[in-house]
Amino acid sequence: MISVGMLRDVWAFRGFIAASVKREFHTRYRNTQFGFLWTIIQPLSMITIYTLVFAEIMKPSLPGHDSRFAYSIYLCAGVLTWGFFSELLGRSVGIFVQNANLLKKISFPKLCLPLILTFSSLINYAIVMAIFIAFLVVSGNFPGLPVVAAIPVIAILVAFGIGLGILLGTINVFYRDVEQTMGIVLQFWFWLTPIVYANKTLPPFAAAFLKWNPMWSLINAMHTIFLDGRFPDWASLIYPGVLSIGLVYLGMFAFWRLSGEIVDEL
Numbered sequence: 001m002i003s004v005g006m007l008r009d010v011w012a013f014r015g016f017i018a019a020s021v022k023r024e025f026h027t028r029y030r031n032t033q034f035g036f037l038w039t040i041i042q043p044l045s046m047i048t049i050y051t052l053v054f055a056e057i058m059k060p061s062l063p064g065h066d067s068r069f070a071y072s073i074y075l076c077a078g079v080l081t082w083g084f085f086s087e088l089l090g091r092s093v094g095i096f097v098q099n100a101n102l103l104k105k106i107s108f109p110k111l112c113l114p115l116i117l118t119f120s121s122l123i124n125y126a127i128v129m130a131i132f133i134a135f136l137v138v139s140g141n142f143p144g145l146p147v148v149a150a151i152p153v154i155a156i157l158v159a160f161g162i163g164l165g166i167l168l169g170t171i172n173v174f175y176r177d178v179e180q181t182m183g184i185v186l187q188f189w190f191w192l193t194p195i196v197y198a199n200k201t202l203p204p205f206a207a208a209f210l211k212w213n214p215m216w217s218l219i220n221a222m223h224t225i226f227l228d229g230r231f232p233d234w235a236s237l238i239y240p241g242v243l244s245i246g247l248v249y250l251g252m253f254a255f256w257r258l259s260g261e262i263v264d265e266l
Contacts, residue, residue, distance in 0.1 A: 009109045016108060020116045021123070043080070043128040047135050050075050063200045069139050070227060076132055077226040078195035078219050081154075084125040085161050085215065086186050091117055092165020093172050094179045100266040110259060114169070118162055125154075136226065143229035153221045153232065156241050160214060163247030170254045173265050193219050214240035 010017075029035045051072045054060060062070045095113045096103065103110065129150075136142045172178040193215045199207055210216055217240050221232035 006109070006111065010111050010115065013108050013112050017112050017116055017119065021119045024116065024120045039124065039127050040131060043131050047076055047132060063198055065227065067141065069141055073136065073141060073227050074198070074223055075196065077222045080128055080132060081157070081219060081222050082190060082193065082195050084121060085157055088118065088121045088158070088161035089165050090182060090186060092162060093168045093182045095169045096173050096262055097176065097179065097266065103263050103266060110262065114162055114166055118158060122158070143226055146225050146229055146231045149225050149231045150222065153218055153237065156237060156244050157218050159244035159248055160240060163244055163251045166251035167247060167254050170258050170262070173262050189215065195219060214243050
């Protein structure tokens with residue numbers, strides 16, 4: 001489990017974590033002409049395309065909303081948040097295997113790896129969301145004060161993603177099929193979450209079943225904040241919140257029990 005000694009070891013490597021996050025951004029855009037600007041260009045292109053296609057060409061209706069930007073905002077809030085979650089979870093599952101050489105050559109707390117991934121993904125997501133919020137301001141759809149409610153929602157999302165990621169990442173060291181399976185699971189998971197479609201369009205029995213999906217409540221909360229301009233239903237976040245705490249516990253327990261065997265298995 002998480003002990004004071006474990007946290008002290010990780011804190012002692014805070015410089016290594018910060019340098020690794022910086023290096024990851026540098027590596028991602030190395031040998032490109034625009035470098036860091038790609039972090040802005042890519043999400044800006046996606047928001048522009050969604051706005052042009054859905055607000056000006058297809059003009060799909062969204063139950064309860066008359067704004068021509070409604071579906072674009074709905075789609076962006078869901079897709080951007082899902083992209084952050086899928087990156088966090090998808091990369092966490094293979095984090096120990098993909099860094100096998102580093103773990104064998106350098107002695108450092110293994111928990112630094114998921115932390116580096118989390119901070120790197122969070123910074124990237126913050127940049128993307130800043131661009132999305134700028135779009136909301138320019139288009140006259142800024143939600144106002146409820147936007148601060150996104151912070152606890154994202155905190156639950158991070159705990160859920162990293163807890164499940166550490167659990168599956170530890171198991172993946174011993175059973176490599178986990179990483180391959182996760183790619184397929186994420187594809188199904190995306191369509192079982194109301195990102196592209198509105199949950200109000202689903203039959204009642206399907207909506208009741210899919211509400212057990214923890215991402216359902218988290219994505220709905222982001223829709224409520226950014227599309228409706230309201231604070232989310234906090235009670236709906238209890239289930240994913242409790243589940244996230246449980247997954248963090250399970251992930252750390254599995255890591256604590258198997259940590260000593262990870263390098264040997266790699």
